[in-house]
Amino acid sequence: MTGSEHVAAPALEMRGITKRYPGVLANDRIDLDVRPGEIHGLLGENGAGKSTLMNILYGLAVPDEGAVLLDGQEVQIDSPADAIRRGISMVHQHFMLVPVLSVADNILLGEETMANAIFLDRTEAHRRIDELAQRFGFEIDPEAPVGSLSVGSQQRVEILKALYREARILVLDEPTAVLTPQETKEIFAVLRRLAQEGHSIVFISHKLYEVLEIADRITVIRRGRVVGTTTPAETDEEQLAEMMVGREVQLTVDRGESSPGEAVLKVDNLVVRNERGRETVHRVSFEVRAGEILGVAGVAGNGQDELVGAITGLRRVASGTVTLGGSDVTGHSPRAMHEAGLAHVPGDRHRFGMVMSFPLTDNLVLTDYYRAPFARGPVRDEAAVAEAAIGLIERFDVRTPSPFAAGSTLSGGNQQKLVVAREFSGDVRLLVLDQPTRGLDVGSIEFIHRQALAKRDGGTAILLVSAELDEVLELSDRIAVMYRGEIVAVVDGRTAVKEDIGLLMATGGRDRDGSPATGPGPASTTGSVA
């Protein structure tokens, strides 16, 4: 894809956008132009101001200064409804779909095609959806309930929704964060077709290689300012990372040598069931030694969530034992686990890791609030909490205007740093990292990886669960591959070959003849486990 042929007015131009929030200059005279038929990559660290910029475009925020132009005409976008009317659509990282409604109904929601004043024209709607799906090569059943679809398909529904509303400008906020490599490939094909048809796409991502692959031009934002606009031909990952962070970034940290000690965590014949009572972890056994990182690789939904839940005390253990530091802790409460030396960076930070409405200070002592020095008897010591919090904020570089700001005011990456700051501090024997860098920018990833390695070198046993195979390969001393609730292989992290692990993840190493090495297995397989 090499940009647009004609040099007409840009489909979208944002000119001199400035937006101040209390204590933060979120956007500082940002210029951005997106041409018709262009895929424009937007890069920036967490909290660099990308979301603010897109919120302005989508009518969720009003800029203090600057103008938004569509096809050369200055416009004022008052609300998301207004944005949609003007042909701007946004596909959020967290999908805005109603799981119990069908694909067609989700698409119709808010943009109902009416036969008359009272009744929907479903026939016409279905016809249009089918037509759109065919044109862009989606394979999707309009009657299927959205909740039954895979994440990748749900995303396609979001894009279909935008196309149904005749969007000309599509903003995709980290569209690949939740996708498998195969799904990513498919979505890229769709995006290219959209661009060919003249749609303009703003593609926000943290994955530099993806942006390099899909974008025609790339704009990098740092600390609310545009650092520069470039093309994939002129740049590479290292340069983009440096533009984003403002210094040289090591994209892969050197894991160094490890010197594992005795086993800290022992899991023996562990069986766990999911919410619906289905057994999703089958008689799993492994151990993690002091001073080593055991990585768990696997396609999402192969029992990793349940495994982590059982080890951290958040889920009930059906059978088997969990031993921490020599004592049996099977079925112990999260509090008991915490006191036995477990720290846990949960995969779903919004659900478990933090309280959005609470200030950073309270969030930073969430697991230790009840004991000295943060409480004496029944009374909390606010001063001690604030002091500890301010120290952690500085040490872990959590970017916030104030330690008393609500957790919800932080960007995603800084929220994760907040959780990491809390869980990495103190005396930790076993550290469970569940998707520790999901949705984070390169600078934050480097930081968290370094911290994890430092913890390992300090003698902490680390269990790393990640859907990012590269992350597992980069950090792990040993790699356990999880497939359909079982650990199908444990390999040495230093000699492991990515393709072999990928194959094990996809097939469990059982039917090598059937599916291709990198494919995520047949849909029915992943569906039944999820």
Add this chain to the structure above:
Amino acid sequence: MTGPAGEPTNQPVPPAEEAEAVEAADGARAASALRRAWALVVVPLGAVILAMLVGSIVILASQVFIGVEIDPTLPLVAYWAMISGGLGSFNGIVETMVQATPLVLAGLAVGVGFKAGLFNIGAQGQFLMGALAAAYVGGQLRDQPALVAVSLAVAAGAFGGLVYGFIPGALKALTGAHEVVTTIMLNFVAISISSYFVSGPLRAPRSPFAQTLDVGNAELIVLFGRNGHVGIFFALLAVPIIWWLLWRAKLGFEIRTVGANPDAARFAGMRPRRLIALTMALCGMLAGLAGSGEILGRVGHLTAPYATNVGFDAITVALLGRANPVGILFSALLLGMMKAGAGQMQIQAGIPVEIVDVIQGLILLFLAAEIIVRRLFRIREARVGLEELATVTRSYGERSA
């Protein structure tokens, strides 16, 4: 503090700019505190103003129905009479305080629930059970020394409410039964229980009415005016105690965490189920205290049926006070003032006292339909105030943590 965005700077920063940034951060903090306070107050204020406006339309409309010539100043006359009735004299102020006392306590019973993500509609039932227990113990101890009689009767009322609040709390914790449903039902049960006891086993002998024995020495002493009983101080004390509990004590932190995010609470090692049961018991205790204050301080006995709306007015108070103890105090005083001044309004302006209920209902309506208030007064959406309410609505129909 580092740069304005709180980011560490790689380039050397001129000292002047650094100092400016620190100053800006300090200023921003003070400004944001002010903004937060304003954002908390502005919607309730708007709701009250709108309710008064619509109330004046009702006042004018009532003139049309009677067939009198419409006097456009009548709403002003009526409101002025109400305010001066409630605040214009020593007795008026005392009456306002007396009226506000049960509203503060029961308002806290609803407000503390909000903090834990619970919608306690059962303050009415908890109030009644507290009243029943206080009336019974007070009646039994009517000849004992006042100190013994009063403290035991008050304790009994608090305990009665506590038990009655614990029931829906435990039901939610154990079975996930939603407290909105259970507390509404338990309100009816409470009416029946109290009616049964008052007209049956506890009926005062030789009394022509269905009522309990007079509480005699268990009566709360009157300190000011005609009926300014000592219970006023229970309410005034409860506000700082509950504030301290919520914002300074460990338990309050746990209650707020469970309310804001039960999953995170579990992650943090708290026990959401236990906390839910405990919080509901605490709420019940507060409502029970309100009930005992009314019986021991104003009426002296329990009648059947006991006509009260305190438990429901408490919901308005808690919402108007944004579940904040201090806000609840002021809301209760406002409603208390309206009730205390209603009589004078009727006398001076000829407006029936029921208009107070109309206004109160309108306040609740506008609080519930917050968006109307925001639109009319052009208030921007601010994420402060009743985040807990979101949890309340979310939790409906979901399995509890």
